[in-house]
Amino acid sequence: MTGHPRAAAAALAALTLAACSPRPAADKAEPAPAAPTPTPAAPPAAQSATVGGDGSPIQLSPLTAADREANPLEGELGCGFSAGDPEPLLIAMGVVGSRDPAFGLVKVGDYVERVAAPGGFDGMLKGATFSGRGKTVSIAVTGPARGGGESPPSPATLTYDRADGARRVIEGEWTCGP
Template identity: 75%
Template sequence: MTERRLRAGATVWALAAATLALTACSDQKTQDQAASAPPVAVGSETRTPATPAPTPATGQTGGSTVGGDGSEIQLSALTPADMQANATQGELACGFAADGATLLTAQGFVASKDAAQGLVKVTGYVERVAAPGGFDGMLKGATFTGAGKTVVIAVTGPATGGGESPPSPATLTYQRADGASRVIPGTWTCGP
């Protein structure tokens, strides 16, 4: 009986030693990984930097993406086919353009509390956004929201040119749910 106890004790000790060795190896790997990519404090949590994203596709306008998981925010021009396939409702429209490309379009009703409906094309997909206040709520810029995104249009100066719907200098700030954002300068035009 004593011999059995000795064998059982030796087995327990061998398992404990193996577990301890595996734990030490696991801790070493974690320490090595931490040394290669120092964590960054963001608010109340710590994040390890992601692998750098490839450079954006040609035709991208504005600044680069800041923050988030490291992937680029890629906005594309809305085509007439995109707008026809994803019709929005409203009496009058506003649009944000950069380098001749329409990056956001929205329609709303005058003197309405209903949200203005808009479209933006992200990574090749047309996505819907909405802003409170109808058409009137968009005249001086607007904050559009949609699934996992906020798009802020900020008018940065007086309208240039004449006519019924002159463009105003503005910025489009696209904010993703993971904290990434990208600011693009352009123009904001509202009217018939």
Template identity: 55%
Template sequence: MTPTPHPRQLLSAATLAALLLAGCSASPPAASNNATEVRQLEPAEAPAEPLPTPSVPVADNATADAPTVGGDGSQIVLAPLSHADIESAALAGELACSFSATGSDSPLLLARGDVASTERAQGVVKVLDSVEPVSAPGGFDAMSKGTRFAGKGKTITLRVTGPATDRGESPARPATLTYDRADGAQRSFSGLWVCGP
């Protein structure tokens, strides 16, 4: 017959086991090197390699114009149209108008239309990395004075704000492009409106 352990022996064994477990799970003593301790508390350092830059070029004057207001809180980002974007759009029309933001030579909007026409002028804008069509009534004649373009989920108002800055066949005039998104967001850009051959 196996002898029954005394309750005091059980308590001592349990206490010893608890102490052994506590000793095994205790963290090692802190290093005495203060510099190491401080370094561990600092926020993570920047990676050695640079962070990737967005693949979508933002308008050169993005900081000079008003930010997006209203809508769902996301920014309206218009990117300059590249030569390839314009070629791919294959816009029809005798004459063209383009809007370039202040400090940029690349257009944010390009449209073409016929003179003395009731047909809509056809244009394109680049929202993020997507080239999207827009159109405006009245052909080239109406467009050259400033107009409102419409496209899927957006309207773009082009308002001429001053006289031509130079003479010639295609004078540049100060203008404002205001982009209104269907969710109520709006953003304005200052720049030049140029119309001609």
């Protein structure tokens, strides 16, 4: 530096002091830039319904009469899981007293998928675990049957586990019979 050594020393001291000093109150009032907030791809309720996996939601759809006609199931008696819709989310048929598997249907999005559970019809009465390609669907009866008649519904949960670790649990009713 050329010029006055005192002036250069004073300027250096001022810069050092400014760098080490707290910022004035006026600077503190400036808000820090906000981190970008991700925009959800689906409503929060839909996102919270599926846990884990690759982040894509598990969307179960009611099985229509056309779905059931296009994918017939054999068996003497059946069970179904419903969650507030007149059409079931899962249906299954099995043979009474048989060790052959019961076969069922579940609709993921627009695609009807087949599943199977051991033990025939009798193996489904108190809930069952169905397996299929890349999925396990478990029905757990959570309370006593409500109502009368030959086939009263029981409160139950359906747990859909996908091979990537995603899981969705739905509360509803499990009904077995003719």
